[in-house]
Amino acid sequence: MALKTLGAKAAAALDKELMSTGAFSIDQLMELAGLSVSQAVFRVHPINKGRRVLVAVGPGNNGGDGLVAARHLRHYGYHPTIYYPKRSKNELYQRLAKQLEDLDVPFVDDFPQALSSTDHVIDAIFGFSFSGEVREPFPAVINALAETKVPVTSVDAPSSWNIEEGPPKTGVGSNFHPNFLVSLTAPKPLVKHFKGRHFIGGRFVTPAIAAKYDFDVPEYEGLDQVVEVGPSGQKL
Amino acid sequence: MALKTLGAKAAAALDKELMSTGAFSIDQLMELAGLSVSQAVFRVHPINKGRRVLVAVGPGNNGGDGLVAARHLRHYGYHPTIYYPKRSKNELYQRLAKQLEDLDVPFVDDFPQALSSTDHVIDAIFGFSFSGEVREPFPAVINALAETKVPVTSVDAPSSWNIEEGPPKTGVGSNFHPNFLVSLTAPKPLVKHFKGRHFIGGRFVTPAIAAKYDFDVPEYEGLDQVVEVGPSGQKL
Incomplete structure (x- = not known):
C-alpha cells in the first residue's frame, strides 16, 4: 500500500480551506507547523549530539515555519542561528523574527561560515508552493546543503525539489538528499524519491x-x- | 523560598507587552496556553482514567484557552464536551469554537447533566482579569464544581477566587478547591491558598x-x- 500524498494544487487548496471554512488563522497553523518541526528535530537530533541548529529561512510560509521551529528549539535548550537573506515585509514573519531577536537568537549573513559551525541544519527555504527556478541567493545555499556532512531536516519538501516529480534531473538540487523530512498535514508526491x-x-x-x-x-x-512513518506510511 | 507570583495588574501589563513589543499575536499566545493546559490534563488524567472531559468556558481569554485545550485533547483521543453559555462575538473565540464543531465536539447547555456524565472538568471560566461578583449563569456552575467528586483542573485561577486574596470568605466559590491548577506564564498570588x-x-x-x-x-x-512545581516553586 503506497503512502497517500497531496499534490501541490491540492495542498494549496487545503491551506486555503483551513483558513476559510476551517476557521484557523495563519498564526495558529504556523505555530503548530513549527512546533511539529521542532519536535522532529528534537527526536532525530537529541540535544547531547550538539546544540547548534542553523535554520535556513526562505521568503514565504515555509520560512515562517522555520522561524517558529527555531523559537521552540531555543526554549528546549538548543542554540539556533538564523540565515534569512530575503526578509519578507509580511507582518507575521516580522513578528516571528522579533520573537527570536528577543531570545538573543543570532541572525547571520554568511551561510558557508554558519554551516561550518553548526550541528544540524533545518531547510525551511521552499515548501509546497515552490516551482520553477531557484532564485538568488539560494542556489549556493542548496548546493552547500547537498554537499555538507551536517545532518539536514527539510520542512515539507527538500528545497528545489519539484513537489510532484522530486529532485531536478540536473542543476541546483539534483544531488540534494536531506536526512530527514517533516511533511506537514500530508506527504507530497515527491516523497517517493x-x-x-x-x-x-x-x-x-x-x-x-x-x-x-x-x-x-x-x-x-x-x-x-509528529509521527515517524515508513515508506508505505506505516507508523514506525 | 516562596514562589514568585504575578499580581493581576502585572499579569495584564505582561499580556499587553507580549502582544506589543513582544510581537506575539493573541492567536499564538492562546494556542500555546491551551496546549499547556491540554498537556497538564493529559498528565493528571491519563486517558485510561476515562476519556470524557467537560470544559466550562467563560466569556473571555480564559475561555479561549479552554477552547484550545479542548481541541488538543480531542486530537489526543479524549472526548471533550463544551459548556459555553456566554458566547463572545469576538472573532477569535468564534473561530476556536468552529474548530471544535468541525471535530464533532458537542456543545451542551445543561451543566448539571454534563457534570454527571464526565470524568474530568476543566474550569476555564475566569482568569487573571476577574474581579468582583460572579455573574449569571456562573454562580450555580461554580457551586457545582465546588461540590462535585469529579476532578477539576482550573486554568490560571480557580474561577471566582480573587487573584490576590484567594477564595472569597463567603458565598460563591468560598468552598471551591480544584484538584489541579495550571498557572499561565507565572503563578498568581492566590496560589498560596x-x-x-x-x-x-x-x-x-x-x-x-x-x-x-x-x-x-x-x-x-x-x-x-508544562512543568509541575511544589509549594515553593521547586520542580517536582
Missing part, C-alpha cells in the same frame, strides 16, 4: 478534511505533534 | 521579560509545555 527518515506533522487536521482531500491522518502517540 | 497539584505553562516567556516582571521561568523538561 526521499530515502531518509520521514515524519508527518500538523496535528490539527479533522477526519472530514482528510477524507475530502483523500489522505490519512497518521496515528500520533500521546502528546506528540 | 491552593493545595492541589500545581503546574506552570506558557513556554514562550523570554528571560528578559521574566526578569522585568520579577518571576522565574520554570525548568521545563524536553518538549514539555
Whole structure:
C-alpha cells in the first residue's frame, strides 16, 4: 500500500480551506507547523549530539515555519542561528523574527561560515508552493546543503525539489538528499524519491478534511505533534 | 523560598507587552496556553482514567484557552464536551469554537447533566482579569464544581477566587478547591491558598521579560509545555 500524498494544487487548496471554512488563522497553523518541526528535530537530533541548529529561512510560509521551529528549539535548550537573506515585509514573519531577536537568537549573513559551525541544519527555504527556478541567493545555499556532512531536516519538501516529480534531473538540487523530512498535514508526491527518515506533522487536521482531500491522518502517540512513518506510511 | 507570583495588574501589563513589543499575536499566545493546559490534563488524567472531559468556558481569554485545550485533547483521543453559555462575538473565540464543531465536539447547555456524565472538568471560566461578583449563569456552575467528586483542573485561577486574596470568605466559590491548577506564564498570588497539584505553562516567556516582571521561568523538561512545581516553586 503506497503512502497517500497531496499534490501541490491540492495542498494549496487545503491551506486555503483551513483558513476559510476551517476557521484557523495563519498564526495558529504556523505555530503548530513549527512546533511539529521542532519536535522532529528534537527526536532525530537529541540535544547531547550538539546544540547548534542553523535554520535556513526562505521568503514565504515555509520560512515562517522555520522561524517558529527555531523559537521552540531555543526554549528546549538548543542554540539556533538564523540565515534569512530575503526578509519578507509580511507582518507575521516580522513578528516571528522579533520573537527570536528577543531570545538573543543570532541572525547571520554568511551561510558557508554558519554551516561550518553548526550541528544540524533545518531547510525551511521552499515548501509546497515552490516551482520553477531557484532564485538568488539560494542556489549556493542548496548546493552547500547537498554537499555538507551536517545532518539536514527539510520542512515539507527538500528545497528545489519539484513537489510532484522530486529532485531536478540536473542543476541546483539534483544531488540534494536531506536526512530527514517533516511533511506537514500530508506527504507530497515527491516523497517517493526521499530515502531518509520521514515524519508527518500538523496535528490539527479533522477526519472530514482528510477524507475530502483523500489522505490519512497518521496515528500520533500521546502528546506528540509528529509521527515517524515508513515508506508505505506505516507508523514506525 | 516562596514562589514568585504575578499580581493581576502585572499579569495584564505582561499580556499587553507580549502582544506589543513582544510581537506575539493573541492567536499564538492562546494556542500555546491551551496546549499547556491540554498537556497538564493529559498528565493528571491519563486517558485510561476515562476519556470524557467537560470544559466550562467563560466569556473571555480564559475561555479561549479552554477552547484550545479542548481541541488538543480531542486530537489526543479524549472526548471533550463544551459548556459555553456566554458566547463572545469576538472573532477569535468564534473561530476556536468552529474548530471544535468541525471535530464533532458537542456543545451542551445543561451543566448539571454534563457534570454527571464526565470524568474530568476543566474550569476555564475566569482568569487573571476577574474581579468582583460572579455573574449569571456562573454562580450555580461554580457551586457545582465546588461540590462535585469529579476532578477539576482550573486554568490560571480557580474561577471566582480573587487573584490576590484567594477564595472569597463567603458565598460563591468560598468552598471551591480544584484538584489541579495550571498557572499561565507565572503563578498568581492566590496560589498560596491552593493545595492541589500545581503546574506552570506558557513556554514562550523570554528571560528578559521574566526578569522585568520579577518571576522565574520554570525548568521545563524536553518538549514539555508544562512543568509541575511544589509549594515553593521547586520542580517536582
